[in-house]
Amino acid sequence: MTRHTIIVKKDVQAEDKANAEMERERLGRRGTLVINLLSSPGSGKTSLLEATARHFAGRRTMAVLVGDLETDRDAQRLSPLVPTAQLTTGGACHLELPLVQRGLEALGDPEVDFLFIENVGNLVCPASHDLAEHLRVVLISTTEGDDKPGKYPKMFRTSQAMVITKTDLLPHLPFSVAAVTEDALRIQPKLEIMSVSALNESGMSAWCDFLEQQHQQLLAAYHETATR
């Protein structure tokens, strides 16, 4: 018997990341901005999407892939407004790219301006999985407490934007927007931070303007590549 050590030095998720990069490129090239929405369960991802769909109605096109462990309750809420596919993980705590691609196929691979992926409610596992998004947005609701960024550093480190939700409840809660902002910026100084209430629609314009601006940047980036 010969004993020897094979040196590998490779990220176990390298292949997944490469596949995600290819899908990101494909969707970006045709002008679809992919947004991965992440948060704890119940922090308002579906409500934010409902309000976003109402805001963009007739002006911009969007589709939603919604991930849950079980049921199609979120898809039932969203499908009257926008094309929606439910991704049911059957108990798994996060979405992975093949499931997202299957959902996209189920919708007929629509050429929309915005493709939202509503991830499984969980601030831990989804942070480790690239779903080909151009933009990762973490939601934190005012009822969850302002100490969350430091507790879930990977989620905040890997996000480009943080949306504070349910701001209509702020007068009733000890939640500090300044504290959560400071904690999040310590981990990800480049984080874009917005506050919204999907209920009374405050902050919705700023959120949608941000999305439009990101979409414009995506179009410009690919236009530049095409004309170079």
Next chain:
Amino acid sequence: MHERSLVKKLLQQVQQIAAAEQADVIEEIHVQIGPLAGIEPLLFETAFAELANLTLGAPCRLHLELVPLTACCADCGEQFEVINFEFRCPVCLADSVHTLQGDEVKLISITVNSEDSLDGART
């Protein structure tokens, strides 16, 4: 918890590499994780203990090495350990830093045993 799915991915890759090297027995797998790998070491070890035997058909040792989280400043080039997830350069205070290690599950090496072939034709 997604440790199980990552252990499965790891074992599949180990199997492929070992097969390509015509190894008969996989003795040890060396894996590095860091504070931002999104892995709970105990859960990873438990999942490994359960799945390794099942996938590889024989017991196999896991050397799970915990590495510190380090980053490099994009402005001044300083390399530093990230303490308390504070992503700011300790020298020039710039906040444009990129992670060097500690944010992934990295397969470092596999120690294998191979049957010496009689005709020495192992390539």
